[in-house]
Structure formats: structure tokens, C-alpha cells
Amino acid sequence: MYPSSFQDDMTSATPSKLPFQAEVAQLLHLVTHSLYSNKEIFLRELISNASDACDKLRFEAINDSALYEDQPELSVHVSFDEKARTLTIRDNGIGMSRQEAIDHLGTIAKSGTKDFMSRLTGDQKADAQLIGQFGVGFYSGFIVADKIVVESRRAGLPADQGVRWTSTGAGDFEVEDIARAERGTSVILHLREDAGEYLNAWKLKSVIGKYSDHISLPILMEKEEWKEGENDQPGGMVKTGEWEAVNKASALWTRPKKDITPEQYIEFYKTISHDFEAPLAWSHNRVEGSTEYTQLLFIPAKAPMDLWNRERGSGVKLYVKRVFIMDDAEALLPSYLRFVKGVIDSADLPLNVSRELLQESRDVKAIREGSTKRVLSMLEDLARQEKEGESEEDKAKFGKFYAEFGAVLKEGLGEDFGNRERLAKLLRFASSTTDTVTVSLADYKARMKEGQEAIYYITADTLAAAKNSPQLEIFRKKGIEVLLMTDRVDEWALNYMQEFDGTPMQSVAKGSVDLGSLQDEAEKKAAEEAAESFKPLLEKLKEALKDKAEDVRVTTRLVDSPACLVVKDGGMSTQLARMLKQAGQPVPEVKPVLEVNAEHPLVKKLEGSAHFDDLANILFDQALLAEGGLPADPAAYVRRVNALLA
Numbered sequence: 340m341y342p343s344s345f346q347d348d349m350t351s352a353t354p355s356k357l358p359f360q361a362e363v364a365q366l367l368h369l370v371t372h373s374l375y376s377n378k379e380i381f382l383r384e385l386i387s388n389a390s391d392a393c394d395k396l397r398f399e400a401i402n403d404s405a406l407y408e409d410q411p412e413l414s415v416h417v418s419f420d421e422k423a424r425t426l427t428i429r430d431n432g433i434g435m436s437r438q439e440a441i442d443h444l445g446t447i448a449k450s451g452t453k454d455f456m457s458r459l460t461g462d463q464k465a466d467a468q469l470i471g472q473f474g475v476g477f478y479s480g481f482i483v484a485d486k487i488v489v490e491s492r493r494a495g496l497p498a499d500q501g502v503r504w505t506s507t508g509a510g511d512f513e514v515e516d517i518a519r520a521e522r523g524t525s526v527i528l529h530l531r532e533d534a535g536e537y538l539n540a541w542k543l544k545s546v547i548g549k550y551s552d553h554i555s556l557p558i559l560m561e562k563e564e565w566k567e568g569e570n571d572q573p574g575g576m577v578k579t580g581e582w583e584a585v586n587k588a589s590a591l592w593t594r595p596k597k598d599i600t601p602e603q604y605i606e607f608y609k610t611i612s613h614d615f616e617a618p619l620a621w622s623h624n625r626v627e628g629s630t631e632y633t634q635l636l637f638i639p640a641k642a643p644m645d646l647w648n649r650e651r652g653s654g655v656k657l658y659v660k661r662v663f664i665m666d667d668a669e670a671l672l673p674s675y676l677r678f679v680k681g682v683i684d685s686a687d688l689p690l691n692v693s694r695e696l697l698q699e700s701r702d703v704k705a706i707r708e709g710s711t712k713r714v715l716s717m718l719e720d721l722a723r724q725e726k727e728g729e730s731e732e733d734k735a736k737f738g739k740f741y742a743e744f745g746a747v748l749k750e751g752l753g754e755d756f757g758n759r760e761r762l763a764k765l766l767r768f769a770s771s772t773t774d775t776v777t778v779s780l781a782d783y784k785a786r787m788k789e790g791q792e793a794i795y796y797i798t799a800d801t802l803a804a805a806k807n808s809p810q811l812e813i814f815r816k817k818g819i820e821v822l823l824m825t826d827r828v829d830e831w832a833l834n835y836m837q838e839f840d841g842t843p844m845q846s847v848a849k850g851s852v853d854l855g856s857l858q859d860e861a862e863k864k865a866a867e868e869a870a871e872s873f874k875p876l877l878e879k880l881k882e883a884l885k886d887k888a889e890d891v892r893v894t895t896r897l898v899d900s901p902a903c904l905v906v907k908d909g910g911m912s913t914q915l916a917r918m919l920k921q922a923g924q925p926v927p928e929v930k931p932v933l934e935v936n937a938e939h940p941l942v943k944k945l946e947g948s949a950h951f952d953d954l955a956n957i958l959f960d961q962a963l964l965a966e967g968g969l970p971a972d973p974a975a976y977v978r979r980v981n982a983l984l985a
């Protein structure tokens with residue numbers, strides 16, 4: 340417990356009351372209402388913070404060893420006081436200044452916080468899951484405590500510049516200046532009525548063993564001894580004043596693989612990621628060669644809230660010879676693998692390495708290449724298990740991964756040329772014959788028709804729009820499978836993948852359809868004749884639509900629809916252009932090509948119609964509507980249709 344002498348020489352300034360940032364208040368409410376079924380994780384979170392604080396001190400002390408003061412041995416003490424009903428986690432790490440306590444314990448700096456809050460439903464189970472993904476950290480203390488007192492002093496500040504932070508987890512907290520001889524932080528939890536079980540050494544040891552065994556610092560608890568009762572008083576455990584380590588205190592990744600159980604890997608993952616769910620896969624290796632390092636990398640099962648923030652950096656922590664250097668070291672993995680979590684411990688980098696230096700280091704380049712390859716082989720393993728896995732759980736893993744991270748992986752096509760082929764093999768799509776996103780390019784190729792020369796695909800905003808697009812009609816009629824792509828990145832990514840395994844990728848909405856040898860002679864001849872006899876009509880259409888369409892031509896790709904829009908080969912699809920426009924980006928104005936179905940009654944009717952201009956415009960606008968676009972002048976469209984209906 341806290342030395343009582345400490346209270347005496349306190350120079351207590353008047354405490355000031357400050358409100359929590361709105362998001363914190365909301366989070367706290369959730370923590371206390373949704374997480375009680377998994378109470379004990381609070382200890383993992385607080386010990387993890389203590390360990391991070393020690394890592395930070397060690398890192399800052401590389402350049403300023405005075406920060407160690409007279410305490411170079413870093414550790415975490417866990418103690419409890421049954422009478423006062425308090426549990427204290429004390430570290431001698433970096434500590435916090437008054438301002439840092441206000442900033443770090445009163446606000447959430449994480450990106451994605453707003454989005455997270457907006458996804459909460461009020462359903463406790465679902466919300467508990469979401470909080471797990473978000474990570475509650477320090478605030479998890481309020482699962483078991485109705486009041487938390489944090490006393491801290493930042494390393495390097497004088498003893499009279501300590502801070503006490505107090506809150507009951509309602510709307511606000513108090514801070515006051517205190518004197519604090521020792522550097523670092525004590526988190527004092529005033530336990531709730533129903534959390535008395537944590538006032539027990541045995542219970543605490545078992546929770547620490549479960550969650551924090553791999554923490555590289557010693558976690559110390561006071562030894563207890565059995566004492567016989569006297570004068571009719573019952574016997575009991577008494578504290579001896581001697582502290583002993585209750586964890587192994589060796590960083591998990593430095594231990595031999597064979598000594599680590601799957602449960603330990605999973606717990607380690609949860610500690611570094613703040614994820615409540617087990618990872619899908621991990622890989623632990625010592626790499627020796629031109630540069631030496633240990634990698635322990637995890638594939639999470641769930642995407643974090645801020646996955647789409649490309650600036651967030653990877654989830655990989657960099658250590659140099661077991662000294663923590665930095666979080667989220669973006670130089671260690673390419674951005675498209677930013678979902679990976681883990682640790683890389685280099686034997687060669689200098690301890691004072693900076694982010695800038697990392698970008699240029701040859702060792703880092705080798706680590707990045709090696710780690711990228713490692714992640715790709717983990718994913719290939721998961722993909723293999725999809726077919727060959729021993730359990731249903733194993734078989735489902737790749738699908739789970741892909742649903743969460745598939746779209747991010749596609750960024751790699753444009754980002755990592757060297758691994759493009761390996762990446763392409765990992766991609767999965769829905770198709771005109773398979774609704775689920777499970778078709779690999781290899782599967783597709785294996786099913787290609789005799790004489791089919793390209794892998795056909797279409798991009799659209801939604802699966803329904805893709806499936807029902809008129810451009811698919813001829814393919815459906817001929818029984819040719821078309822991949823349906825609905826991720827925002829697809830169009831962009833496909834720019835970097837013109838072919839797969841020697842077969843070109845061909846959009847069915849770009850250029851004219853050339854089904855090559857899939858079309859028989861009679862069909863080709865009929866198409867040519869139609870084009871010839873339609874020439875005068877096409878000229879008239881071109882004239883009527885000269886502001887809207889780049890060209891008008893007859894097509895064989897339509898069966899049931901009268902017309903559709905396509906773009907020229909190599910052009911930007913209308914769908915991508917629309918998306919960019921919505922995002923406020925400059926888009927070159929390209930007019931699409933209108934293709935008409937010579938066999939369609941509506942098209943036949945055009946010839947000699949008194950309403951030629953109206954019909955031509957309706958034809959064009961409907962083709963636009965069919966692919967999810969909007970007529971440039973919707974009111975004019977409605978007027979024209981109404982005129983015809985009347």
C-alpha cells in the first residue's frame with residue numbers, strides 16, 4: 340500500500356474539477372454497463388499501461404540517463420489493502436505531468452473515435468464486442484472501481500511537481516498538485532462492492548499469470564505467510580514486507596517457440612493490440628542473415644475502427660535488442676498490411692534510431708521485405724486451410740480475414756509490385772454465378788469456356804447493380820462467368836493488374852465487346868449487317884446526343900436491354916468518375932459511348948418516330964440510370980417520359 344508518510348509532506352494545492360471529453364464520458368458509461376462479464380481484463384490493461392510507461396522511460400533514457408534518478412530497475416508493483424478496499428498498480432516508468440494527466444486521462448486521442456461511438460447500438464452484448472475492438476485501456480479500471488485515484492510524477496520533474504487525478508467515472512475528474520518522491524505512476528482502484536475478489540493475492544496472481552506472464556518487466560507482489568491465530572482469533576495470511584516477482588518477466592518473443600503455448604501467444608496479442616478477440620494466425624521467427632531480427636506477427640480477426648486511415652501506420656512495435664523504440668513503426672511493413680500487429684526486435688539497428696532514419700536504413704528495408712513475405716505466407720496458409728483445413732473453424736479463417744481486410748489487401752497491387760502475383764492469388768470476388776465473395780482468379784480460370792480469352796469483370800457500386808447491369812446480358816446468355824467487383828479500390832487496383840497468369844483482365848463495360856472465338860460466324864455476320872443497315876439511324880442518334888455521348892454504335896452485348904453505356908478502352912469507368920466526383924476530386928469530363936441493341940423493339944421504334952429526340956434522350960438517360968447514375972437533368976427526363984406516357 341501507499342506509504343502513509345507520503346500523505347504528510349504533501350503540498351496540497353486546491354484541486355480543480357474538469358469535465359471529461361464527451362467521448363470519454365460515453366465510453367465510461369459503456370465500460371461500466373457492458374464489460375462486467377469480463378471484469379478481470381482491467382488488470383491486463385493497467386499492467387500493459389505500466390509496462391508501456393517503463394518502455395517509454397527506457398527509450399527516453401537512452402539520451403538522458405539522469406531520468407533513471409536512483410532507480411534504474413524498472414518494475415510494476417501490485418498491492419492491495421483489504422480494509423481500505425483498494426488495489427494499487429504502481430510503476431516506476433515515465434510518469435505523467437499535471438498536463439499529461441489531464442490530456443491522457445480526460446480525452447481520447449485515438450482516430451476513429453467518432454465512428455466508433457456512432458456504431459454503438461445500446462445492445463450490451465454487441466457494444467461489448469465493439470469496445471473490445473476499440474480498446475478501453477485505462478478506463479477499464481472503472482469496471483471494478485467506483486473511484487480511481489492516479490498519483491504520478493513525470494521522470495525528470497522535481498518531486499513537488501507530482502499530480503493526483505481523481506474520478507468516480509461520472510462526468511468529471513479532479514486534478515491537484517502533490518509532492519511525490521518517486522517517479523512513475525500509481526493507479527489506486529477503490530473497488531466496487533462486487534469486486535472484492537481482487538483483494539486476494541491468489542486471485543491476483545492467477546489473473547496476472549493468465550494475462551501478463553509475457554510482460555518483460557518483473558511484476559512484484561508482497562509475499563504472504565500463514566500466521567496462526569492467537570487469543571481465540573482465527574489465523575490468516577499476513578504480508579511479510581518482502582516482494583517477489585509473480586510473472587516470468589521475459590519478453591515472450593525472446594523465448595523459444597517450443598516453450599510458448601497457443602494461449603500465451605493469444606494473450607500476448609491481446610495485450611499489445613487491446614483486442615478482445617483472438618487473432619486468426621501468428622508467426623514467430625528468428626531471422627538470421629545480413630540483418631538479424633525476431634518477428635512475431637499476428638493477423639487479427641477483426642478490423643480496427645481506423646483501418647481506412649492510411650496514415651495510422653502499421654500495428655507493429657519496434658524493439659532494438661529488447662528495448663522498446665516505437666509503436667506503429669510504419670517503415671516496417673507496407674501500408675496495405677497495416678492491419679498486422681506484432682513485434683519486431685532488431686539486433687542491428689542503433690538504439691537512437693528515429694522515424695526518419697528508419698525510412699533510409701538498409702536493415703529496415705530487409706526487415707520490411709522479410710516481414711511482408713512472412714505475412715503473405717501466413718495468408719497463403721489461411722487460404723490453403725480454406726480447402727484443406729482440419730476443422731470448420733480453420734476452413735472459415737480465410738473468409739473471415741478477407742471479409743475484414745480484403746479491400747485493404749488490394750491496395751497492395753498498386754503499392755507492392757514485387758509481390759503482385761502472390762497478392763493476386765489471394766484475391767476473392769463475387770461473380771455472376773457465385774454470390775459470395777469466394778471466387779479466386781485461379782478458380783475463375785479453371786472454369787473458363789473453351790475459346791474464352793479474357794477474365795471478364797464489371798465494377799459497380801453495389802452487388803445488385805453489378806449483377807443486373809445490362810452489360811452482362813450477352814455473357815449470361817452464353818454462360819460466361821463475369822467477376823463482380825464492388826469495393827471502392829477495385830477500379831484503381833485493377834489498373835495495376837492487366838492480366839493474371841497470362842490471361843488479360845477485361846472489363847465488360849469498357850471498349851467494344853469482342854468475345855473472340857466465343858461468337859460463332861453467323862452471329863458475327865449478323866452484327867456486321869446490323870451495323871451497316873443501322874448507319875443512318877446511328878448518325879441521327881449521334882446528332883441528337885452530341886452533348887452527352889462520345890459515340891453511338893450497335894452492340895451485340897445486349898440481350899434484353901435497349902441500350903447501355905460503355906467507356907473507351909483504358910478510360911475511367913463512369914462508376915469511378917462518379918465516385919471521385921462525390922469525393923470532391925477533379926475528374927476529367929469524359930463522355931461515354933452509347934451502345935444500342937438493334938434487336939430491341941424500342942430501338943426499332945426509333946426509326947421514323949415523330950419524337951425521335953425525346954426517345955434518344957430517354958434511351959441515354961435510362962442507360963445511365965441502369966448503371967446507378969443520374970441523368971444530368973432529371974426534370975427534363977421526367978418530362979420526356981411523361982410526355983410519352985400521356
Ligand code: ADP
Pocket residue numbers: 388389392430432433434435443444474475476477478523524
Ligand atoms: P492507450 O494506452 O491505448 O493510449 P489508455 O486510455 O490506456 O490508452 O491510456 C491513455 C494514456 O494515458 C496513455 O497513452 C498514456 O499516455 C497515459 N497513461 C496511462 N497509464 C499510464 C502510466 N501507468 N504511466 C504513464 N502514462 C500512462
